[in-house]
Structures are given as C-alpha cells and as structure tokens.
Amino acid sequence: MPDLLQLLETLLANPWVILGIKLSVLLILLPATLVVGYVELKVMAHIQHRLGPMYPGGFHGWAQTLADGIKFIQKEDIIPRAADRMVFAAVPFLTMMGAALAFVVIPVGPQWIIEDLEVGIFYALAVSSIGVIGVLMAGWASANKYSLVGALRMAGQLIAYELPLVLAAAAVVMQAGSMSMVDIVESQRPFWLFNWPQGLSFVIFMVAATAEVVRPPFDMPIAEAEIITGAFTEYSGMRFAFGLFAAEYIAFIALSALATTLFLGGYLPPIPALDWEPLRPLWFLLKTSSILFVLMWVRWTYPRLREDQLQRFAWKVLVPLSLANIFFVGALKLTPII
Amino acid sequence: MAKIPDELTKARVTGAGTLRTEEMILNVGPQHPATHGVLRVIVTLDGERIVEGEPVIGYMHRGHEKLLEQRDFRQITNLLSRMDWLSGINNEIPASIAVEKLMELEVPPRAQYLRVILAEINRILNHLMFTGSFGLELGASTPVMYAFRERELLQEAMEMVTGGRMHFGFIRPGGLKEDVPKGFAERVLKGIRQLIKYIPDYENLLLGNEIFKQRTVDVGILDPELALEYGVSGPILRGSGVPYDVRRTDPYLIYDEFDFDIPVGAKGDAFDRFWVLIQEMRESARIIEQALEGLPPGSHLGQVPKRLTLPEGEIYSRAENPLGELGYYLISNGDAKPYRMKIRTPSFSNVSVAPHLLKGIYVPDMIAILGSMFFVVGDIDR
Numbered sequence: 209m210p211d212l213l214q215l216l217e218t219l220l221a222n223p224w225v226i227l228g229i230k231l232s233v234l235l236i237l238l239p240a241t242l243v244v245g246y247v248e249l250k251v252m253a254h255i256q257h258r259l260g261p262m263y264p265g266g267f268h269g270w271a272q273t274l275a276d277g278i279k280f281i282q283k284e285d286i287i288p289r290a291a292d293r294m295v296f297a298a299v300p301f302l303t304m305m306g307a308a309l310a311f312v313v314i315p316v317g318p319q320w321i322i323e324d325l326e327v328g329i330f331y332a333l334a335v336s337s338i339g340v341i342g343v344l345m346a347g348w349a350s351a352n353k354y355s356l357v358g359a360l361r362m363a364g365q366l367i368a369y370e371l372p373l374v375l376a377a378a379a380v381v382m383q384a385g386s387m388s389m390v391d392i393v394e395s396q397r398p399f400w401l402f403n404w405p406q407g408l409s410f411v412i413f414m415v416a417a418t419a420e421v422v423r424p425p426f427d428m429p430i431a432e433a434e435i436i437t438g439a440f441t442e443y444s445g446m447r448f449a450f451g452l453f454a455a456e457y458i459a460f461i462a463l464s465a466l467a468t469t470l471f472l473g474g475y476l477p478p479i480p481a482l483d484w485e486p487l488r489p490l491w492f493l494l495k496t497s498s499i500l501f502v503l504m505w506v507r508w509t510y511p512r513l514r515e516d517q518l519q520r521f522a523w524k525v526l527v528p529l530s531l532a533n534i535f536f537v538g539a540l541k542l543t544p545i546i
Numbered sequence: 547m548a549k550i551p552d553e554l555t556k557a558r559v560t561g562a563g564t565l566r567t568e569e570m571i572l573n574v575g576p577q578h579p580a581t582h583g584v585l586r587v588i589v590t591l592d593g594e595r596i597v598e599g600e601p602v603i604g605y606m607h608r609g610h611e612k613l614l615e616q617r618d619f620r621q622i623t624n625l626l627s628r629m630d631w632l633s634g635i636n637n638e639i640p641a642s643i644a645v646e647k648l649m650e651l652e653v654p655p656r657a658q659y660l661r662v663i664l665a666e667i668n669r670i671l672n673h674l675m676f677t678g679s680f681g682l683e684l685g686a687s688t689p690v691m692y693a694f695r696e697r698e699l700l701q702e703a704m705e706m707v708t709g710g711r712m713h714f715g716f717i718r719p720g721g722l723k724e725d726v727p728k729g730f731a732e733r734v735l736k737g738i739r740q741l742i743k744y745i746p747d748y749e750n751l752l753l754g755n756e757i758f759k760q761r762t763v764d765v766g767i768l769d770p771e772l773a774l775e776y777g778v779s780g781p782i783l784r785g786s787g788v789p790y791d792v793r794r795t796d797p798y799l800i801y802d803e804f805d806f807d808i809p810v811g812a813k814g815d816a817f818d819r820f821w822v823l824i825q826e827m828r829e830s831a832r833i834i835e836q837a838l839e840g841l842p843p844g845s846h847l848g849q850v851p852k853r854l855t856l857p858e859g860e861i862y863s864r865a866e867n868p869l870g871e872l873g874y875y876l877i878s879n880g881d882a883k884p885y886r887m888k889i890r891t892p893s894f895s896n897v898s899v900a901p902h903l904l905k906g907i908y909v910p911d912m913i914a915i916l917g918s919m920f921f922v923v924g925d926i927d928r
Contacts (some may be wrong), residue, residue: 256691357594357909424685425757433580433683434913511757512685514910516593527803 209288228322237308241457245273251504283445290351297347300451307458314465315389317475317488328389329377334392338420342367343439350442350492358438361515362429368522373416375410375530379537380470399480403471405540408533410471412526417463425510464499550739553692555635576605580683580913583923599904601897606927614887619645619854624715629924631712632675633868635668638717644863644876648856656844657721658800663837666830667700672868673827676920680820681752684761687750699737721847731838738831762817766903766915777895780870781822786814792866804833855882867892869920871910893925
C-alpha cells in the first residue's frame with residue numbers, strides 16, 4: 209500500500225499527467241460512458257425482442273443516455289437525515305476515481321498513453337479496486353440496512369475475486385517479462401489477434417472482471433430484486449448517476465480495455481500487414497468494443513448467482529485454476545513458444 | 547396495521563463469547579421490488595442468513611366479502627375478477643356455477659366450451675406472467691420480455707372477446723355475456739402455436755441454465771404433508787408431488803371430457819414448482835385445442851330470468867384457479883344479493899406456509915422462494 213501511495217504521489221506531481229487524466233475523463237470517459245450506456249440499452253433491447261429507445265434525438269434514440277444524464281442532474285439531491293453527510297457525499301468521487309485512474313496506463317497506441325509506468329499492470333489492478341472502498345463507505349454512511357448488506361456483499365466479492373484477477377494478470381506478466389503495458393502488448397507480437405498461451409488466463413480474467421464491475425451474473429451487491437440497489441439504495445439524482453452508473457460503466461470500459469491489452473494484443477492489428485501507426489487506436493477500440501459486447505450479451509442472458517455460491521466458485525474453482533495456469537505458463541516459458 | 551410480535555422487535559445477541567454478533571431485523575416490503583405489490587416480510591438476519599421470516603399481510607384488504615353482500619348476482623362477477631387480477635375469468639366461473647347450481651339453471655354446451663377455453667387462456671396468461679417474473683427475481687431480465695411477447699397474442703384474443711385485458715366481467719350466471727366474435731378461434735390457435743413453439747426457449751433460458759439450477763434446486767423444499775396441512779394447492783402443491791387438481795378430482799364445467807395430464811414435481815423445491823408451471827401451459831394449450839375443435843354451435847346463454855333471485859340455501863363451489871383451489875361458500879336467504887359469501891383464495895393459503903420455508907436460508911433464497919410461491923397480493927388480501 210505505501211508503494212502505491214508513493215507511486216500515486218510521484219505520478220500526480222507531474223502536471224501533464226493530471227491534465228491528461230482530467231482531459232481524458234472529460235473528453236473521452238464521460239462521453240464514452242454515455243455511448244456504452246446507449247449501446248447497452250440497444251443490445252439489451254434487441255436481445256429481449258424489443259426496439260429500445262427510438263425517439264430522443266431522432267435517429268434511433270441516440271440521445272437517450274444524454275437525456276437521462278440531464279434528467280439526473282436536474283433531480284433533487286436527497287441525503288437521508290441519519291446519514292453521515294460527509295462520507296455519503298464523498299462516495300461518488302471515490303467510485304469514479306477508482307475506475308478512471310486505471311486509464312492512465314492503458315496504451316491505445318505505443319505513443320497514445322498518458323504515462324507508461326514500469327509497474328503499469330500492478331497499478332491498474334490496484335487502483336481499480338479503490339472503488340470498493342467507496343461502496344463500503346456508501347453502505348455505512350447511508351444508515352440503511354439494505355445498503356449495509358450490499359456493501360458487505362461487495363467487500364466479500366472483492367476479496368474473492370481480486371486474487372484470481374491478479375493471478376491471471378500475473379501469468380501475462382510472466383510471459384512478457386515486464387509489467388509495463390506497452391511491453392506487454394509488444395510481447396504479443398508473435399500471436400497478433402489472440403494471445404493463445406494465455407487462453408485460460410483470459411477466461412479467468414473475464415469472469416473475475418465481471419465480478420469486479422458487479423455485472424450479472426455477479427451483481428449480488430446491487431441485486432435489485434433482493435436488496436433494492438444495495439449500497440446505493442439511498443442515493444438519488446446526480447450522486448446516483450455518477451456513483452453507480454458512471455462509475456460502473458467507466459470500470460466496465462477500463463476492465464475491457466485492460467483485457468484487450470493483456471490478451472487480445474491491444475493496439476496490434478489482426479494481421480501483420482495492417483500494422484500502420486495511425487490505425488492502431490482503431491484496432492484497440494474494435495477489440496475493446498467486442499469485449500464490451502460479449503459482456504453485455506452475458507449480462508442479459510444469465511440469472512444471478514448467490515453470494516455463497518460465488519465465493520465457493522471463486523475459491524474452489526478459479527483460484528486453483530489460476531494457480532495451475534501459472535504453472536502452465538511457467539512451463540511454456542521454458543519452451544521457445546513464448 | 548398488524549402488530550409486530552414482541553420477540554421480533556428485539557434483536558438477539560449471539561456468538562460464543564468471543565465475537566459479539568447481533569441479529570438484524572430487516573423489513574422487506576410492503577414496497578419492495580420482489581413482492582409484486584404490497585406483501586411485507588419481517589426477516590431476522592444473522593449476517594446473510596435468515597433466522598426467521600414472517601409475512602405480514604393485509605395491506606391490500608379491500609373488503610371484498612362485505613362488498614359482495616351489496617351486489618346482485620350479475621354484478622358480483624365484476625368484483626371477483628379484481629381479487630386475483632391475473633386470472634379474472636377463473637375467478638368469475640365458480641361464482642356463476644354456484645348461482646347456477648342453486649337456481650338449477652341450464653348452461654348451454656357452447657357456453658360450457660367457451661368458458662373452458664377462456665379459463666385456460668387466462669391460465670396461460672397467468673402462468674406466462676409468473677414465468678417472466680420469476681426469472682426477473684433471479685436476475686434474468688430477458689425471459690420476462692419473451693413471456694410478454696407470447697402473452698400479447700393471447701391477451702389480444704381475450705380483448706377481442708371481452709373488451710378488457712385484465713378485468714373481464716364476462717361470465718354470467720347461465721352462460722356468457724356475449725358470443726365470441728368471428729375469427730376468435732384462429733386468433734387463439736395462432737397464439738397457442740406461438741406459445742408451444744417458444745416454450746422450449748423458456749426451458750433453455752431458465753430450466754436448462756446452470757445458474758438457474760443452482761439458485762432453485764433444493765431451495766425452499768415444501769414437504770407435501772406440510773403443504774396439505776396448510777391447505778396449499780395449485781402448482782405449488784403439485785410441485786411437491788401431490789397430483790391434486792380440482793379439474794380432475796372434482797370436475798366442474800366439462801373438464802372431464804378433455805384429455806390432459808397433471809404434471810407433478812418430484813422434490814417440491816423452487817425448481818419443481820417452476821417446472822410444473824411451465825408444463826401446465828402445455829396442458830392448457832392441449833385443452834384449448836381440443837375445446838376449439840369440439841366447440842358446438844348454439845346459444846351462449848341459457849334461459850335466465852331477468853331478476854336473479856336465489857332460493858334459500860347454501861353451496862360451496864370451487865374451481866382450479868391458475869394459482870390453486872378457489873372456493874366460494876355462498877349463503878342465500880332468498881334475496882337478490884348473497885347473504886354471505888366466504889372466499890377461499892389460493893394465494894392466502896399458499897403464502898401462509900412461507901414462514902416454514904423462510905428458516906435458515908440466505909436472503910437471495912427468500913426471493914427465490916417467494917417468487918416460486920406464485921402469489922398475487924390482491925388474492926391474499928382481497
């Protein structure tokens with residue numbers, strides 16, 4: 209933890225990094241949230257045999273999420289009387305920040321990166337779990353029993369899923385021999401589209417990432433049929449929009465981008481002939497979007513697991529599997545394949 | 547408002563001297579996303595484990611039994627269709643049967659057939675609704691949309707006949723309010739065919755889904771003897787393996803003329819109850835097809851006097867509502883209104899067994915169990 213704090217300190221001492229983060233949040237992440245939110249509405253609707261939003265903005269309801277955002281901003285800001293006001297109000301900042309900070313190290317192209325940290329992947333995984341502290345705070349500060357149950361579920365889920373997530377990423381680090389994100393992408397050059405020696409790590413990473421961003425089938429902390437909206441039950445208006453929706457979508461995009469970087473060759477094109485510098489962000493976006501699409505597909509297909517079943521699955525299946533996977537990658541490392 | 551029992555308001559302190567843990571009382575409902583209305587459950591939690599769950603009912607009591615004493619026998623059908631709002635026709639039928647039996651009215655065969663058809667369509671509509679809502683409660687938000695797609699065709703057929711989508715008010719003592727319009731049979735057949743075509747989809751999405759199985763198999767096992775003690779009926783009792791169906795055990799209308807099976811579950815868990823629900827849609831579709839085939843021509847209404855005055859007497863009339871056995875105990879003192887009409891609704895008896903199932907389980911299981919009890923709050927409280 210002190211290492212991470214030191215790292216954050218040195219990182220944030222650089223004004224260009226701060227500017228980069230601010231600009232990317234304002235110009236890329238918030239609009240991206242709206243776009244991904246809109247696409248999710250549409251994907252959900254078509255999976256469910258509906259049309260989804262059709263009117264706002266004219267063309268296929270493209271402005272639906274924008275209108276939703278404006279509506280959220282207009283709403284009255286309600287803080288329950290029994291709530292711990294300071295903590296309650298601080299939550300959306302924390303959940304948003306945790307999700308957004310991971311973007312500092314994600315390479316959209318070899319030059320298109322805010323800061324290519326030497327410990328890039330370590331940093332990305334560490335900051336992406338800051339949001340959980342926000343959820344825990346929301347649970348305690350709301351003075352609501354549903355919030356408390358939701359927050360504790362979230363904490364339990366984090367402990368269960370952080371380990372497989374980190375172990376899956378560790379296998380990639382072993383392959384690349386570096387924690388820098390650009391190095392990791394470059395190490396996948398021989399494989400281009402899919403880093404097949406990491407197939408198992410990819411599956412483990414995706415399952416753990418779904419649990420990390422609290423999307424079905426692992427959305428127990430906000431299971432609306434059981435505990436209303438979990439830790440965010442008492443939130444409304446803008447705090448709800450930023451604390452839950454925006455944070456969830458940013459984390460969702462961040463983890464998909466991370467998965468793209470670790471397993472799908474990041475900004476590398478699908479075939480070597482197309483390796484042309486200006487096109488690289490396009491490949492990155494395409495790959496990230498496909499992961500986002502698959503995760504949406506999963507979300508609208510499966511029911512929700514139970515908290516104890518998730519714990520059992522994480523500790524009895526995913527952790528042993530990811531340990532075995534590390535041995536497997538270690539063995540591959542002795543061969544000339546990687 | 548119901549008084550909360552004293553022992554429920556005092557949280558107990560547990561833990562073996564080392565770590566003090568307190569039980570938490572969580573008030574689920576009356577407004578809660580998974581209670582389909584205003585059912586309230588007071589649960590005592592030890593962490594995520596439910597120590598005790600106590601349903602509190604009565605938030606939707608509208609005094610139906612008293613209101614019925616102020617209505618004549620044609621008007622009561624309109625009130626009755628508002629008890630279990632998902633199956634109006636099924637609520638109306640036994641009331642008309644009671645009046646017909648007391649007055650010794652003849653119901654023409656066409657009306658009998660049409661009653662069966664409408665009742666079974668209504669049963670399918672009800673079952674589709676619960677198919678969707680059960681998935682929704684377990685976190686699968688897609689099946690409900692599929693269920694509503696199939697519902698819409700049959701709902702339109704009902705609308706075509708009765709003019710209403712929920713409160714039909716179409717059954718009259720002696721027959722029906724009107725005959726069915728032209729094209730009714732084709733509409734219904736189209737809806738039935740689409741339903742039969744897509745039932746495998748529901749089975750794949752839910753019954754065949756590994757997560758769904760994990761959430762429902764061995765969850766909320768209802769012992770058949772306990773169920774019978776509490777007067778549980780309908781798909782919930784059949785899910786526990788008791789082949790009790792009023793359509794078979796005490797045939798009313800002309801159910802004894804049709805060929806249909808009574809699906810029963812093996813274990814009595816939430817999965818079995820849901821499985822029974824899905825299979826019953828198939829059986830209802832079979833009955834409708836047979837009834838449409840044999841639908842005789844003739845009048846839709848028998849010889850009925852303008853003013854319905856019942857002779858003195860009492861009668862118990864019952865029917866298989868989509869959710870279980872619905873019974874009316876009608877006492878007439880020779881007036882044009884019922885002297886007393888006691889209603890036995892399926893949801894009331896079905897939900898009263900819930901405290902036995904809500905013990906020592908996790909919070910998500912509570913939702914799965916309540917979802918698989920298939921209740922309508924209006925039917926509990928009436």
